[in-house]
Amino acid sequence: xxxxxxxxxxxxxxxxxxxxxxxxxxxxxxxxxxxxxxxxxxxxxxxxxxxxxxxxxxxxxxxxxxxxxxxxxxxxxxxxxxxxxxxxxxxxxxxxxxxxxxxxxxxxxxxxxxxxxxxxxxxxxxxxxxxxxxxxxxxxxxxxxxxxxxxxxxxxxxxxxxxxxxxxxxxxxxxxxxxxxxxxxxxxxxxxxxxxxxxxxxxxxxxxxxxxxxxxxxxxxxxxxxxxxxxxxxx
Amino acid sequence: xxxxxxxxxxxxxxxxxxxxxxxxxxxxxxxxxxxxxxxxxxxxxxxxxxxxxxxxxxxxxxxxxxxxxxxxxxxxxxxxxxxxxxxxxxxxxxxxxxxxxxxxxxxxxxxxxxxxxxxxxxxxxxxxxxxxxxxxxxxxxxxxxxxxxxxxxxxxxxxxxxxxxxxxxxxxxxxxxxxxxxxxxxxxxxxxxxxxxxxxxxxxxxxxxxxxxxxxxxxxxxxxxxxxxxxxxxxxxxxxxxxxxxxxxxxx
Numbered sequence: 001x002x003x004x005x006x007x008x009x010x011x012x013x014x015x016x017x018x019x020x021x022x023x024x025x026x027x028x029x030x031x032x033x034x035x036x037x038x039x040x041x042x043x044x045x046x047x048x049x050x051x052x053x054x055x056x057x058x059x060x061x062x063x064x065x066x067x068x069x070x071x072x073x074x075x076x077x078x079x080x081x082x083x084x085x086x087x088x089x090x091x092x093x094x095x096x097x098x099x100x101x102x103x104x105x106x107x108x109x110x111x112x113x114x115x116x117x118x119x120x121x122x123x124x125x126x127x128x129x130x131x132x133x134x135x136x137x138x139x140x141x142x143x144x145x146x147x148x149x150x151x152x153x154x155x156x157x158x159x160x161x162x163x164x165x166x167x168x169x170x171x172x173x174x175x176x177x178x179x180x181x182x183x184x185x186x187x188x189x190x191x192x193x194x195x196x197x198x199x200x201x202x203x204x205x206x207x208x209x210x211x212x213x214x215x216x217x218x219x220x221x222x223x224x225x226x227x228x229x230x231x232x233x234x235x
Numbered sequence: 236x237x238x239x240x241x242x243x244x245x246x247x248x249x250x251x252x253x254x255x256x257x258x259x260x261x262x263x264x265x266x267x268x269x270x271x272x273x274x275x276x277x278x279x280x281x282x283x284x285x286x287x288x289x290x291x292x293x294x295x296x297x298x299x300x301x302x303x304x305x306x307x308x309x310x311x312x313x314x315x316x317x318x319x320x321x322x323x324x325x326x327x328x329x330x331x332x333x334x335x336x337x338x339x340x341x342x343x344x345x346x347x348x349x350x351x352x353x354x355x356x357x358x359x360x361x362x363x364x365x366x367x368x369x370x371x372x373x374x375x376x377x378x379x380x381x382x383x384x385x386x387x388x389x390x391x392x393x394x395x396x397x398x399x400x401x402x403x404x405x406x407x408x409x410x411x412x413x414x415x416x417x418x419x420x421x422x423x424x425x426x427x428x429x430x431x432x433x434x435x436x437x438x439x440x441x442x443x444x445x446x447x448x449x450x451x452x453x454x455x456x457x458x459x460x461x462x463x464x465x466x467x468x469x470x471x472x473x474x475x476x477x478x479x480x481x482x483x484x485x486x487x
Contacts, residue, residue: 018448018449021446021447021449022448025445025446028445028446029445032443032445055448178442180436182429182431182432183429183431184429185430186428187427187428187439188427190436190440191439194440194442204442205443206443206444206445207436207440207442207443207444207445208444208445208446208447208448209430209432209433209444209446209447209448210447210448211448211449212447212448212449
């Protein structure tokens, strides 16, 4: 299965409604926590191909637009896509820092188009991602990066996989964002992903409904407005 | 959700345990009911040949005899004969009850009448069938004045019951339970709800909705289509107005 390259809505079409949607997600995340902002965020989903990378990338761009220094980490060490979206080389990255002790400065790439945004790609695909992510080196690296950047956004693999990559990363970050692909993922999958994350003690911030189609009924009923109002924090 | 053959096979694979348990339960139920609950029924048949008068061997006679066969069949099933059978065999039922289990089969091509008796006991079924034959034999002369009644085949004691047929019942139960199992699996699959709306996330998942991301391009296209149709509607209305206007002036 070839993975689609995520689109940079926020960069390529900054005035589009999609850009606005990510900006509103950004501000909603800001208000999810009472004492201060969420400084590290994991973006995951219950199943693959729900649009995690798209949300993570565009959210990171939207956060950088707000004047923060943001680091986007591709934590999906099995099927990385972040480097494809930004058209970056991926021969060094997260895995090479952890395995070969490559210098951080060589791996972190700042994106010119988005001021304040830096990207740490996955690096070469390693045979044991779960071990890498759960290692002491990863904890140390994460602690160091948290000092350097205002916000860290991690794009991870999906939760309902036989491996625990996403759950390991979820315990490290302050908040977890669950991307839900509308109309494709069953409720039981999403809820079991939620329970798994909660079992690990992850702090679930909320969900982002992706690929949402507007139904005619919801238009007539005005549910759209209600949704927009609730999602933008008015209600 | 589309259901092609492949997806149904996948579904069956996933719910195999459920379907197997359902099938085993249904087959077991059908088997135990047909072996232990239902009373077995045995069928005994006796056939009688009525030849008419032996002296006149004209074809006409045979033709008449063929017509008579039907009559004989009805005579066998008459209560007069049945009562005699009940009396002779000392059965604990009335003639009417007995006749419910007795059938006669006649064939327009032959002169043979067959008596078919079903009963819960093999021996009793045989006795009744033979009893009917004998009683008919004894009475036919006084009724019809015919003497030439030949007991072609005396009823034999049947070894296997005609009903219930446990194997047949179990096979039917297996087929039905298989279909039901697959149908229930498909229904359950259809009942499973995909996450679609903000309401699903907020109410069913108990998660705050941080935002929605929609598709960009389809919405643009839809807007275009809408404006087009809106223009169409206005031009249509304008045309209508032009048509109506002169008419209204005429009325005034």
